[in-house]
Amino acid sequence: MERFDREFHQSDFDKFKLCPRMFYYREVLGIDPERTSEPALAGTALHSTIDRAHRDQIWEEEALFQIWQKEFEAEITRVLSAGVELPRGTIDAGIYRAMIAGYARKPWNREATIVLSEREFFFEIRPASKTYEFAGRIDQLIEVPTDLLLPDFPELRDIGKPSVIIHRDLKTGQKKGISAFELMLNDQISIYAYALKYGVFDVDCDGVSETYLDILPDLHALYFLQDHIPYKRPPKDKTVRGPGMYLTQRPLGRLQSIPRELMPTCTSIRRGEYPREGAARGFCEKYCSVRSHCESDLLQEVA
Numbered sequence: 001m002e003r004f005d006r007e008f009h010q011s012d013f014d015k016f017k018l019c020p021r022m023f024y025y026r027e028v029l030g031i032d033p034e035r036t037s038e039p040a041l042a043g044t045a046l047h048s049t050i051d052r053a054h055r056d057q058i059w060e061e062e063a064l065f066q067i068w069q070k071e072f073e074a075e076i077t078r079v080l081s082a083g084v085e086l087p088r089g090t091i092d093a094g095i096y097r098a099m100i101a102g103y104a105r106k107p108w109n110r111e112a113t114i115v116l117s118e119r120e121f122f123f124e125i126r127p128a129s130k131t132y133e134f135a136g137r138i139d140q141l142i143e144v145p146t147d148l149l150l151p152d153f154p155e156l157r158d159i160g161k162p163s164v165i166i167h168r169d170l171k172t173g174q175k176k177g178i179s180a181f182e183l184m185l186n187d188q189i190s191i192y193a194y195a196l197k198y199g200v201f202d203v204d205c206d207g208v209s210e211t212y213l214d215i216l217p218d219l220h221a222l223y224f225l226q227d228h229i230p231y232k233r234p235p236k237d238k239t240v241r242g243p244g245m246y247l248t249q250r251p252l253g254r255l256q257s258i259p260r261e262l263m264p265t266c267t268s269i270r271r272g273e274y275p276r277e278g279a280a281r282g283f284c285e286k287y288c289s290v291r292s293h294c295e296s297d298l299l300q301e302v303a
């Protein structure tokens with residue numbers, strides 16, 4: 001089997017844990033996806049739309065929705081011209097409109113100062129004898145007046161600061177992994193938190209990560225934008241789906257243990273252990289983008 005020979009990305013951890021074999025085809029052999037999905041492209045377009053909202057201070061729903069539509073069409077053109085299969089007619093644009101509108105309504109978004117947005121990073125860890133390199137891109141680092149957060153996040157009233165620094169990752173998919181325990185274990189947040197404290201960032205977008213930020217955000221968040229979609233029929237005890245941001249922390253003491261937490265997955269990937277675990281998780285038929293490769297290899301192995 002070929003060996004994994006590049007730096008680790010946060011998404012490697014997600015992909016490897018879904019199915020190590022899929023990770024092998026996609027990230028070790030570099031097999032391009034045979035298909036993508038409209039929700040994936042719509043999510044990319046929504047990230048661009050939010051970036052533009054902050055950059056140009058556009059907060060009007062219709063204007064933002066039109067930006068999203070243009071970005072979405074551009075993404076579709078890009079993947080179709082690359083020959084990637086794309087099942088069409090699978091999304092409801094109204095859902096994306098609602099997510100955009102909900103984002104724009106929140107004072108803690110409109111009044112946020114963007115400290116960093118969509119910036120590449122690099123860092124190394126050496127939990128034992130081997131060094132592992134990590135690279136990636138963070139979505140947003142923002143500074144928000146604490147008062148604006150209190151109506152939705154009353155638990156922050158004792159934080160004792162007029163403003164808080166929040167690192168957050170924007171999600172357009174289904175909400176998952178949001179309990180306090182799951183957020184504590186979230187590898188993605190751990191990798192980003194470590195990067196902000198110990199890594200270097202490409203702040204000036206010249207393609208070289210060279211700036212130490214040495215930032216310890218007050219909070220980290222997974223921001224599930226679907227929480228902004230209004231209920232058609234709200235349950236008795238709820239008017240909204242959720243607060244949007246699901247907050248956690250990575251204090252300094254925890255950061256120091258993160259290299260050892262990441263090491264087992266890094267070691268498995270480097271050793272070349274890629275079992276077909278997607279089947280047990282019901283992943284093969286519906287979601288796997290490299291199933292035909294996996295299937296034909298299996299047929300040869302068992303022949």
Ligand code: SF4
Nearest residue numbers: 019022278284288294
């Ligand atoms: S088909 Fe299933 S087992 Fe094979 S790579 Fe895809 S998810 Fe993994």
